[in-house]
Amino acid sequence: MALPHHTYRRDIDGMRALAVMPAVVFHASVRAMPGGFAGVEIFFVISGYLITQILLHEMDAGLFSFRQFYFRRCRRILPALLLVMVVSLILGWFIMLPDEFIQLGKHITASALFYQNIILWHEVNYFDTAGGLKPLLHLWSLSVEEQYYMIWPLLIVWTRRSHLRLKHVIIALLSVSVVLNLVMIYIDSIATFYLIHTRFWELLIGSALAWYEQNRHKSGLPIHATGKSAHVVSLAALTVIILCYLFYTGENLYPGWRALPPTLAALALIAVGPRAVVNRYLLGNPLMVFIGLISYPLYLWHWPLIVFSRLVESVEFSHPWRAVAIAAVLSVMTYLFLERPMRRKSGPALPRVAFTLMILLAVMAACGLAVQARSGFSGRFPSQLQTMLTYTYDETIPYRYHHCFLDDLDTLNDYRGDCVDEGFGAADKVSVLLWGDSHAAHLYPGLAVLKSGYPKLKLAQFNRSSCPPLLEGQTGDCEAANRYVLQRIKVLKPNTVILAARWLSALNAQSFSPLDDTIQTLKESGVKRVVVIGPLPRWHKSLMRDLYRHMILHHAEVVPARLSVADHKPIHTFDTLLKDHLAHQPVAYVSAYDIACNDEGCLTQIGQPPELFSYDYGHLTGVASAFVIQSIPLSVLGLGTP
Numbered sequence: 098m099a100l101p102h103h104t105y106r107r108d109i110d111g112m113r114a115l116a117v118m119p120a121v122v123f124h125a126s127v128r129a130m131p132g133g134f135a136g137v138e139i140f141f142v143i144s145g146y147l148i149t150q151i152l153l154h155e156m157d158a159g160l161f162s163f164r165q166f167y168f169r170r171c172r173r174i175l176p177a178l179l180l181v182m183v184v185s186l187i188l189g190w191f192i193m194l195p196d197e198f199i200q201l202g203k204h205i206t207a208s209a210l211f212y213q214n215i216i217l218w219h220e221v222n223y224f225d226t227a228g229g230l231k232p233l234l235h236l237w238s239l240s241v242e243e244q245y246y247m248i249w250p251l252l253i254v255w256t257r258r259s260h261l262r263l264k265h266v267i268i269a270l271l272s273v274s275v276v277l278n279l280v281m282i283y284i285d286s287i288a289t290f291y292l293i294h295t296r297f298w299e300l301l302i303g304s305a306l307a308w309y310e311q312n313r314h315k316s317g318l319p320i321h322a323t324g325k326s327a328h329v330v331s332l333a334a335l336t337v338i339i340l341c342y343l344f345y346t347g348e349n350l351y352p353g354w355r356a357l358p359p360t361l362a363a364l365a366l367i368a369v370g371p372r373a374v375v376n377r378y379l380l381g382n383p384l385m386v387f388i389g390l391i392s393y394p395l396y397l398w399h400w401p402l403i404v405f406s407r408l409v410e411s412v413e414f415s416h417p418w419r420a421v422a423i424a425a426v427l428s429v430m431t432y433l434f435l436e437r438p439m440r441r442k443s444g445p446a447l448p449r450v451a452f453t454l455m456i457l458l459a460v461m462a463a464c465g466l467a468v469q470a471r472s473g474f475s476g477r478f479p480s481q482l483q484t485m486l487t488y489t490y491d492e493t494i495p496y497r498y499h500h501c502f503l504d505d506l507d508t509l510n511d512y513r514g515d516c517v518d519e520g521f522g523a524a525d526k527v528s529v530l531l532w533g534d535s536h537a538a539h540l541y542p543g544l545a546v547l548k549s550g551y552p553k554l555k556l557a558q559f560n561r562s563s564c565p566p567l568l569e570g571q572t573g574d575c576e577a578a579n580r581y582v583l584q585r586i587k588v589l590k591p592n593t594v595i596l597a598a599r600w601l602s603a604l605n606a607q608s609f610s611p612l613d614d615t616i617q618t619l620k621e622s623g624v625k626r627v628v629v630i631g632p633l634p635r636w637h638k639s640l641m642r643d644l645y646r647h648m649i650l651h652h653a654e655v656v657p658a659r660l661s662v663a664d665h666k667p668i669h670t671f672d673t674l675l676k677d678h679l680a681h682q683p684v685a686y687v688s689a690y691d692i693a694c695n696d697e698g699c700l701t702q703i704g705q706p707p708e709l710f711s712y713d714y715g716h717l718t719g720v721a722s723a724f725v726i727q728s729i730p731l732s733v734l735g736l737g738t739p
Contacts, residue, residue: 108371109143110389111380112363116140117392119342121399121424124235125417132345134223135359137238138299138352139338142363144242145249145303152250153311156257163250168451170246175454176439177431178239181397182208182461185232186468188405194486194641195473197230197408202468204233209462211243214291222287224347230408230638232401237291244293245300264312267305274298282353289352296352299360306368331375334362394431399424408642482648485656485702486641490712495542495719501558502538505574509581518548518555522590527735530557530591532566532582537597539717540630543726551736557589565603566596567611568618587622593735594619597630599715601671609678616684626735627684631672633715633725634690634699637664640711644701656707659698669694685733692728 116139123133155161182205189201207213214237221228228234252270256263274297281289289295341359349355371377379385388395402420442450468474475487496502501516503509521528531537531544538560548554559582564575571579586594596615604612612629619627636643643662647653672690679686693700693710700710704720712718717725731737 106371107386108376108380109147109367110392111376111382111385112139112143112366113389113392114385115338115380116143116363117396118388121395121421124400124403125421127347130342131347132342134347134351135338135341135345135356138356138359139363140238141242141296141299142303142360142367145245145300146307146367147303148246148249149253149304149307150311152253153307156253157311161254165447166250167246168447170243171451171454172439172442172447174239174243175458176435177394177397178208178236179454179457179461180431180435181394181401182233185401185405186461186464188401189232190474190477192405192408193473194639194645195475195478198473199469201232202465202473204231204236204465205468206462206465208233208236208240209458209465211240213237214240214244214293218288218291223290230404232404234404235396235400241291241293241296242300245297248293248297249300249304263308267301267308271298271301271305274301278352278356279354282350286350286353299352299356302360302364303367306364327369327373328375330365331369331373334365334369335375335379337362391425391428391432394436395424395428398427398431402427408638409646410637478645479648479654482645482656485644485709488641488709488712490709490718492539492712492716495545495722496535496538496560497541497558501541502535502560502562503578504562507561509578512559512581516559517557517589521555521557523555525553526555527551527553527593528555528557528589528591529593529595529734530559530586530589531595531597532559532586533595533597534560534564534566534599534603535562535716536599536633537566537595537630539722540595540597540726541722542719543717543722543724546723547726554734554736557585557591559585565598565600566615567598567603568615569611583618583622586619586624590623592624593626593628594624595628595630595734600632600675601635601668604675606671606674609675613682616682620683628733629675629679629684629686631675631686631688631690632668633711633717634693635664635668635715636711637662637714639713640701640709657698657701659695660701661698665694665699687729687733689725692725 116136118136119130119133120136121133122130123136152161152166155166185201186205189198193201203216204213207216213233217223217228217231217234217237221231221234223234223237252266253263256266274294278289278295278298281295337358341355341362345351345355366373366376366380369376371381399421402424403417406417406420439450472487475483478486492498497516498504499507500511500513503511520526529544531541538558541556541558541560544554544556548556559578561575561578564571564578566579566582568579568583596612616627616629643660644656647657647660668690672688676686676688700721702708703710703718703724708718708720710718710721
């Protein structure tokens with residue numbers, strides 16, 4: 098029996114292009130399209146509309162079958178998805194470090210079982226920089242869609258069997274989901290972004306239009322708007338979407354109320370019909386239609402290729418458009434040689450195809466679990482690298498997290514009494530106070546080692562994440578934290594105050610006046626000795642990744658004791674500028690860069706047996722912290738003989 102007929106609309110395929118192109122541009126260059134992430138709203142509206150249109154036609158004709166519905170979903174969604182996941186797994190094998198590969202394995206399993214959005218909810222804000230290294234981050238939206246496909250057909254069938262009016266169910270669910278979205282965005286913005294209950298309305302609003310069109314058709318009224326009003330509405334809707342793309346940013350709370358304009362604009366473009374001026378001449382344009390036809394594989398391909406390119410490059414990936422160009426070629430090939438042939442599989446062949454695809458999906462989920470169970474298959478690396486690449490360093494205890502080194506969730510009341518040593522400030526002691534952000538906290542383990550050999554040395558530690566020790570130019574928690582530390586300095590009267598921070602981010606190389614003002618205030622407060630610790634070398638992503646890249650590209654058999662990368666140059670330049678500037682100030686400047694680096698490169702390991710110098714992009718391990726502190730002349734800290 099033939100399926101009921103519904104008219105194909107070229108302009109809706111063009112709308113897919115309107116959704117995918119800004120999303121791709123956003124991922125390639127945030128500055129070029131800061132609000133391109135709003136394209137997902139258009140995808141959601143289209144999906145809800147088309148799926149509901151199919152469901153209602155089939156149910157009215159008595160042809161609906163859950164089995165056939167999900168078989169067709171498998172045929173539509175899985176071929177390209179499986180291909181991209183297989184390629185991602187292969188690339189991850191050759192490119193990713195063990196912890197990165199473990200995470201990819203977890204995401205492959207989650208994507209194969211369509212709960213990737215839930216996993217990401219617990220891991221990362223979509224707009225955080227950490228998300229930029231997750232190759233399957235973008236599949237959160239596919240998981241939301243598939244969850245909708247699981248729920249919505251069941252609800253329609255239940256509504257019909259319960260003799261409820263679908264209109265009332267749609268209104269109720271739409272209202273609840275919109276309210277949850279508007280309220281939850283201020284309670285848990287990350288959950289609101291990723292989870293189905295706060296995104297349900299975006300698909301449901303398309304479903305509501307499909308229901309409305311079907312019932313309006315039964316009444317004999319025209320389905321779409323006609324005349325000049327349709328043209329005006331289509332132009333207004335397109336304008337709203339473009340403005341969202343240009344003026345939304347990842348710093349905004351999203352979705353929340355900001356999701357309403359692009360969602361309603363997408364709804365309007367579908368509602369005005371294919372003859373409206375925008376739909377006919379822009380969205381119905383053959384190029385837009387073709388981009389719409391390849392939009393699904395393009396969406397799948399572009400982000401993993403951008404991420405893997407970032408992981409391979411030794412400096413920040415500066416040519417993401419190469420990845421986009423490759424993704425475009427792969428998308429066309431995927432559409433022509435995989436998607437389109439698969440869509441011809443119907444009739445008796447459809448169940449066999451669907452079952453095969455589901456088995457392959459289960460295999461992919463199992464592969465993801467295997468990657469996790471085997472700890473990222475660290476044995477794939479050269480033996481010399483394995484120990485280094487599986488190295489872990491828990492900074493919680495040595496940095497004294499959450500009681501002397503606070504993060505964003507801590508308050509000033511969390512500073513504990515043991516942040517100040519007993520006897521601190523006594524006349525016969527040398528009292529040293531450590532002030533700054535995490536780049537100060539990573540010096541504390543080294544100071545603690547030094548203290549064990551110098552009973553006269555007493556320490557105080559007041560550090561807060563991302564808060565440089567500057568009294569001017571800070572806001573919010575950092576301003577309050579720094580004012581608090583200054584008051585403690587006035588009370589504790591340390592002999593020496595050590596200032597350390599991620600200076601390259603905290604200071605403008607053209608003006609060091611915030612640091613000058615802080616030094617002057619400390620001197621006026623009676624601090625005899627101020628020591629500024631300069632920046633340490635910064636690695637691209639992590640020291641481990643740079644070591645891996647070096648050894649693979651150079652076929653090295655031994656882990657180099659020193660390594661030079663392009664990211665070191667701006668640090669060296671900044672260190673020189675800061676050193677020259679502070680030479681005229683009443684402070685002692687310690688070039689941590691000179692301690693860690695020479696003409697042969699920067700230290701990668703230290704001690705026997707060797708440990709990594711840095712466990713991430715630039716924070717010191719415990720043994721490296723001790724090395725840096727012991728490299729500072731004792732007189733700089735005010736110490737003499739033990």
